[in-house]
Amino acid sequence: xxxxxxxxxxxxxxxxxxxxxxxxxxxxxxxxxxxxxxxxxxxxxxxxxxxxxxxxxxxxxxxxxxxxxxxxxxxxxxxxxxxxxxxxxxxxxxxxxxxxxxxxxxxxxxxxxxxxxxxxxxxxxxxxxxxxxxxxxxxxxxxxxxxxxxxxxxxxxxxxxxxxxxxxxxxxxxxxxxxxxxxxxxxxxxxxxxxxxxxxxxxxxxxxxxxxxxxxxxxxxxxxxxxxxxxxxxxxxxxxxxxxxx
Numbered sequence: 001x002x003x004x005x006x007x008x009x010x011x012x013x014x015x016x017x018x019x020x021x022x023x024x025x026x027x028x029x030x031x032x033x034x035x036x037x038x039x040x041x042x043x044x045x046x047x048x049x050x051x052x053x054x055x056x057x058x059x060x061x062x063x064x065x066x067x068x069x070x071x072x073x074x075x076x077x078x079x080x081x082x083x084x085x086x087x088x089x090x091x092x093x094x095x096x097x098x099x100x101x102x103x104x105x106x107x108x109x110x111x112x113x114x115x116x117x118x119x120x121x122x123x124x125x126x127x128x129x130x131x132x133x134x135x136x137x138x139x140x141x142x143x144x145x146x147x148x149x150x151x152x153x154x155x156x157x158x159x160x161x162x163x164x165x166x167x168x169x170x171x172x173x174x175x176x177x178x179x180x181x182x183x184x185x186x187x188x189x190x191x192x193x194x195x196x197x198x199x200x201x202x203x204x205x206x207x208x209x210x211x212x213x214x215x216x217x218x219x220x221x222x223x224x225x226x227x228x229x230x231x232x233x234x235x236x237x238x239x240x241x242x243x244x245x246x
Contacts, residue, residue: 044213084161086162166178
């Protein structure tokens with residue numbers, strides 16, 4: 001019997017108002033160790049979809065499965081313990097706290113015996129953070145903030161890591177650095193799901209791309225094939241105008 005997918009949604013319906021769902025019946029299965037990118041025009045429901053999986057947006061129908069376990073009704077704060085971590089596009093660090101305080105706060109969900117080793121592991125993985133642990137996070141560059149957000153998420157050693165627009169606001173050079181780090185994290189065995197507007201950069205590191213349009217899964221395929229797929233451009237250009245929810 002084959003292992004269950006790392007992450008799966010079946011007929012997922014989600015949004016902010018029950019009568020006006022943004023995500024409408026999405027079926028998606030992500031294999032263990034896969035790196036999948038969610039693409040689509042503005043207002044396609046990409047961010048709402050991953051937030052629903054993470055538990056920050058209400059679901060009104062369907063199922064979210066993590067390694068075969070139904071977590072649809074699992075509260076947000078308990079999903080971390082189930083092995084899923086989420087890095088939102090904004091408000092993903094505490095700007096008024098230092099780097100060390102940000103990481104310590106994230107580590108506090110762990111058993112006390114694990115905290116010191118996990119903190120040291122994050123500092124080893126992100127040397128820029130280790131160099132100035134007492135620096136207030138609000139003074140970090142965009143790339144450094146993203147690294148801190150990643151470290152905060154990885155400290156619990158999740159099986160699945162979800163990121164919403166990790167390249168937003170970053171320079172092309174820093175985007176390359178962040179995406180290289182994401183690929184390394186993926187190679188370490190972590191399953192990654194990310195929403196991204198930088199299509200080519202995302203597909204360059206992904207195994208597979210999925211295109212949402214108007215809250216529905218319209219197309220998917222191997223990342224290498226999607227880069228030159230004319231349907232990708234057609235779905236972007238033909239997508240509905242933004243409804244205010246990416």
